[in-house]
Amino acid sequence: xxxxxxxxxxxxxxxxxxxxxxxxxxxxxxxxxxxxxxxxxxxxxxxxxxxxxxxxxxxxxxxxxxxxxxxxxxxxxxxxxxxxxxxxxxxxxxxxxxxxxxxxxxxxxxxxxxxxxxxxxxxxxxxxxxxxxxxxxxxxxxxxxxxxxxxxxxxxxxxxxxxxxxxxxxxxxxxxxxxxxxxxxxxxxxxxxxxxxxxxxxxxxxxxxxxxxxxxxxxxxxxxxxxxxxxxxxxxxxxxxxxxxxxxxxxxxxxxxxxxxxxxxxxxxxxxxxxxxxxxxxxxxxxxxxxxxxxxxxxxxxxxxxxxxxxxxxxxxx
Amino acid sequence: xxxxxxxxxxxxxxxxxxxxxxxxxxxxxxxxxxxxxxxxxxxxxxxxxxxxxxxxxxxxxxxxxxxxxxxxxxxxxxxxxxxxxxxxxxxxxxxxxxxxxxxxxxxxxxxxxxxxxxxxxxxx
Numbered sequence: 001x002x003x004x005x006x007x008x009x010x011x012x013x014x015x016x017x018x019x020x021x022x023x024x025x026x027x028x029x030x031x032x033x034x035x036x037x038x039x040x041x042x043x044x045x046x047x048x049x050x051x052x053x054x055x056x057x058x059x060x061x062x063x064x065x066x067x068x069x070x071x072x073x074x075x076x077x078x079x080x081x082x083x084x085x086x087x088x089x090x091x092x093x094x095x096x097x098x099x100x101x102x103x104x105x106x107x108x109x110x111x112x113x114x115x116x117x118x119x120x121x122x123x124x125x126x127x128x129x130x131x132x133x134x135x136x137x138x139x140x141x142x143x144x145x146x147x148x149x150x151x152x153x154x155x156x157x158x159x160x161x162x163x164x165x166x167x168x169x170x171x172x173x174x175x176x177x178x179x180x181x182x183x184x185x186x187x188x189x190x191x192x193x194x195x196x197x198x199x200x201x202x203x204x205x206x207x208x209x210x211x212x213x214x215x216x217x218x219x220x221x222x223x224x225x226x227x228x229x230x231x232x233x234x235x236x237x238x239x240x241x242x243x244x245x246x247x248x249x250x251x252x253x254x255x256x257x258x259x260x261x262x263x264x265x266x267x268x269x270x271x272x273x274x275x276x277x278x279x280x281x282x283x284x285x286x287x288x289x290x291x292x293x294x295x296x297x298x299x300x301x302x303x304x305x306x307x308x309x310x311x312x313x314x315x316x317x318x
Numbered sequence: 319x320x321x322x323x324x325x326x327x328x329x330x331x332x333x334x335x336x337x338x339x340x341x342x343x344x345x346x347x348x349x350x351x352x353x354x355x356x357x358x359x360x361x362x363x364x365x366x367x368x369x370x371x372x373x374x375x376x377x378x379x380x381x382x383x384x385x386x387x388x389x390x391x392x393x394x395x396x397x398x399x400x401x402x403x404x405x406x407x408x409x410x411x412x413x414x415x416x417x418x419x420x421x422x423x424x425x426x427x428x429x430x431x432x433x434x435x436x437x438x439x440x441x442x
Contacts, residue, residue: 214377217340241376241412245383257376257412291411298404298411299373 007083084116335370
């Protein structure tokens with residue numbers, strides 16, 4: 001099973017600016033330190049192997065959209081943020097004109113999690129089936145609302161795909177085309193739901209837009225059970241801890257440090273920091289990742305936890 | 319977790335030792351709140367001597383944050399001092415070094431508050 005990250009930014013999409021690109025070019029030239037490259041391939045190899053992540057990558061990018069590829073004919077995806085647009089391009093290319101079946105699992109319907117759907121190419125292809133799963137009463141209403149006049153030129157009912165809305169129950173496992181999916185209620189304005197997915201002896205957690213109240217032991221223990229022994233936990237790490245529990249308390253998000261602690265409690269194997277704060281540049285996000293890794297080292301007992309930060313284009317094999 | 323209170327002139331020094339986590343944070347928070355209230359009455363400062371603090375979790379850090387907010391609301395101050403390397407690193411990682419003024423030693427923290435308190439601390 002493979003996770004593919006199409007959108008990893010929280011709240012609103014973020015793009016590199018002209019100034020960012022120039023800054024990276026300048027840093028790369030300084031790092032090259034007088035070396036010359038006879039071919040594009042030589043220069044590319046240098047950039048790929050010798051330059052650090054903040055010069056050669058960007059965390060991106062699009063708002064939340066994460067694909068789970070189990071190697072079947074059907075697609076599984078969490079949230080329809082703006083990353084749904086490139087995900088749709090990927091689906092159309094892979095299908096080569098054959099209609100697709102796409103299983104969507106929605107954490108909640110805040111705008112950054114649904115904004116990609118009107119630009120999701122397969123929705124315009126006759127014969128495509130899109131099943132949108134979730135626990136909210138307002139799921140269908142939200143998808144229709146964002147395509148209602150005057151917000152968007154194509155109304156929901158004009159989409160060519162067959163679109164179904166499927167209600168899931170919190171903490172009750174459901175089998176969806178061979179994948180076991182269990183939603184879990186999270187603390188967020190209007191509620192959000194995390195998902196535990198299990199297939200072929202592997203498990204992944206998608207837990208975004210989720211605030212954790214540190215004084216609530218029962219809540220922490222509940223999430224530790226939900227994350228238990230997971231191969232990957234995709235975790236809302238929008239803020240540094242000091243911000244998450246002071247000026248940004250009750251904003252419905254969490255921190256890198258709490259992610260490490262909950263994954264350690266759960267004995268999860270790999271924590272992936274997700275839903276990056278749009279105000280944070282790549283260097284700041286790299287700093288938050290390094291801090292989370294160091295915190296894991298400092299507090300490690302008999303269980304090592306791998307820590308990564310999601311970026312648009314990241315793929316993780318389980 | 320254990321907390322021992324000492325006074326040097328108008329300044330309360332709370333010596334904290336052991337582990338500060340979800341199990342111990344309520345008791346610590348109550349004690350710290352009491353000292354912040356007293357410091358506010360006297361227009362003074364609470365110094366947290368963290369030389370004996372072995373570990374602090376996010377729940378423990380939340381106690382510090384709540385005390386900081388309480389102190390600000392009451393126009394009192396909290397300084398921290400003598401952090402062990404691991405706790406100092408956790409303060410930096412969680413960005414709590416931006417919330418609190420951190421001193422290398424209790425003596426330096428006292429000197430920043432009042433010469434009288436620093437002199438009382440220096441006396442054998």
